[in-house]
Each structure stands twice: as C-alpha cells, then as structure tokens.
Amino acid sequence: MNTSISKTINTILKTTTKSLFVMLAMAASFNVTAANADETLKTVQKQWAKCQYDTFNKENKISCLNSLIAMNQEELDSDPSRDDLKVWLAINKSTLAGAEGGLGALSLVKEAKGLLEEVISSDSQVLEGSAYTSLGSLYYQVPGWPIGFGDDDEAELMLQKALAINPNGIDPNFFYGDFLANNGDTAQAIAFLKKAQKAAPREGRELADQGRQREIERKLKELE
Template sequence: MTIVRTTTIRATLLGVLALSAFPAFADADPAFDGALHNLEVHWETVKFTVPPGDKQTTEMEKVGAEADALMARYPNRVEAEIWDGILKSEQASMASAFSALSLAKEARAVLEKAYTENPAALDAGAPTSLGVLYYRVPGFPIAFGDNKKARSLLEQATASAPQGLDAWYFYGDFLMNQGENDKARQVFTYALSIPENPARPLWDKSRRQVIKEDLAKLQAKT
C-alpha cells in the first residue's frame, strides 16, 4: 500500500468550495438578510480580488470569524450554518497539513446539521457543499473522502436546485474529476444557461469563467 504524505491533505483540500457562493434564501428578516449578503460579498471580495498567499489567508480568517459570529447570533438559521461550513472548508484549503483535516471535519459537522434541517436552502447549499468535501478530501485511511457519497449528494443538489449555478458547476467538476467527460460537458453547458444573478455579479462572473475554462479543457480532449 502506498503511504500518502500528510501534505496531501492540504493539497487536495485546496480549492474545496473555492468559488462557492449561494444566493440568499432567507425568511423575511431584513437584519439577517443584510448580514448574510455582507458575508457573501466579503467572502467573494477576498477570494477574487486578493492574490493567494498570506494576506488572503489572513483576510479569509476574518471572513471565517464573521461567519462564526453570524451563526452565533442566528443559531436557528440554516443559511448561517451553511456559510459557516463553507468558510471552514475555505480555511481548510489554506491551512497547514496539521490543521487542514480538523477544519474539514468541522465543516462536515456543520454542513451535516444544516442538511438535516433543510437540504434545499440556498439552492441546495448543504448537499452541494458536503458533496464537494467528500470528493475533494482524501479517502481512508487519510481522511473521509468518498466518491459514492459525493455523487449521491451532488445529484440530489442538482435535482432540488435546477437553477443552482454552484450545484451544477460542482456536479460537473466531480464528473470531470471522475473522467466522465461527455456527461461533464453536458452539465457545464446547462450551467451556463442558468440566468445570471445580478445581486452577486463578482461571484456569478467568476463561476461562469471557470466553467468556460473547464469546457475548453474538455473540448481539447476530444
């Protein structure tokens, strides 16, 4: 059996939910809705405008603290739980090998709780985010990665969120990762047909750009 070095954990976590952002799906509560939107915008600003490195890691830690605080203020809001899980996943992708797996496990626990409460919230944010963790994190004996679980969760996400750009992007990414290129091409093409989100222009543009780049890679293989 080949022994995988612990640095593999950090390497394979890199990019977990790296471009993830889900549109608000909150009940009528202007204060919460505003705080959630600010968190989303803060995350995407750091992710897409701060170059990778120590500065981005530090800034993302601040966004993570913001997500923790939002969940603490609104313990009954599944949307806050989903974003807290997303930020823990994001921080795991930037962490040292020593702490990456611990953060990934924390993200999984938060997202599993959100999944049991409302799997459809934030365009199926919980099953999408869990699915990504399961196919990006190493499998046993290093960590808890599981492609079978990932496929099931991502298929559920796309079924319940037909207009969920992230759900469809990550499903396509998973398929491409599995070598199912024809199906991945179909999924990515469908994702680009989803209407743009004017409330989240930076995230929307960045997500579509990645999808186009992935489609170009698939086209080059034909």
C-alpha cells in the first residue's frame, strides 16, 4: 500500500476512534445526569408522601413540608430548567398552605399558581400533565375574588386538560371527581372517583397511592 495512503487511513482511524470515545463519554455523562435527576425527583415525591400521609401532628407536618420546600428549591436553583421540580415545588407549597390554613396560606397558593403557569407555558406534558391537575385543584379549592383567585370554570378547564393527557391517572380522576362532588354532580363524581380507585399503582410511589386511595374511599362513602 502507498505510504501516504496508509498514513491517511491511520489518521482517519485514530480520529474516528477518538471521536467515538468522546461520544461514549458524553453518553455516559448524560446517563449519569439523567439518573441523578430521576433520583432527585423520586426523593421529592417520596418525602412529600411522608409529609402528607405519614406525619400526623400539625407542627411536624409543617416542619416536614418546610424542609422539603427548601430542598426542592435548592435542587431547582441548581437547574432552573427542571419543569418537573417546578411542579413539585408548587405541590409542596400548596400542601403547606393546606396544612397552615388561614389567610397567610394565600401567598403560598399564589406562588404555586405562578410556578404551574410557568410549567404549562414551557412544557404542559411534563409529568403527564400534572401542572394542569395541580392548577385545577387550586382553582376550585382556593376562595374566589376578592379574597383569592378561585374559579370553578378555570378549575374544570384545567382538570379536563389533565384528563386529556392522563385519562387513567389516579390524581386527575380523583381531583375531577372531588371537583364534581363539590359542585353537586354526585353521579359523575362517583364515576370519576371509582375510575381513580382502579388506577394502576405507580412504581416507587406506594405511600402516595395508599394515601390517595384512602381519600378516594372516604369521598365515596360521603357520596354513596
């Protein structure tokens, strides 16, 4: 083989091999980053379930949620593009508002509303439309004007959008059923609550599923 051709081939092979190693290293780095991101989300979700369903004293629940919000905020500050963590920061703030109660909780739900609106503008499909579910639940649970931003029409719109994305999910069906019950549509409320009751278990979210199923059962007993 011609020496110059041989050198050219060797150079190409070395360059290709080097590029392949770089690509493999980048892929490995991406996989590690993705795995870390997934673990962060799971940690936030599991800790929320612990605060909500496994912490019964009011002061302890508030303390648990405050610690979780601080951790959630820190993780989001390190990567502001994480729409999934924005959804969960909104959920955590809303849950804290419910635990604290009173007019002071309004600032928390307003912050939650802003976060959820940001996510919907950025990626409404994230976490199977959970931003719509959470925002819808706020709209029907928060007082209306002049105290808060509550609005049943907006609540129904948001919850129906959530169901369009995740029609069999436990949360969108539960909250839509609860919304319908609050508005006197008992038959439809029962239908959606029973659908929520049959939702598939969520991997790694056993405590959250158990807690939600208890809420569904209590609501059905009130209606049937």
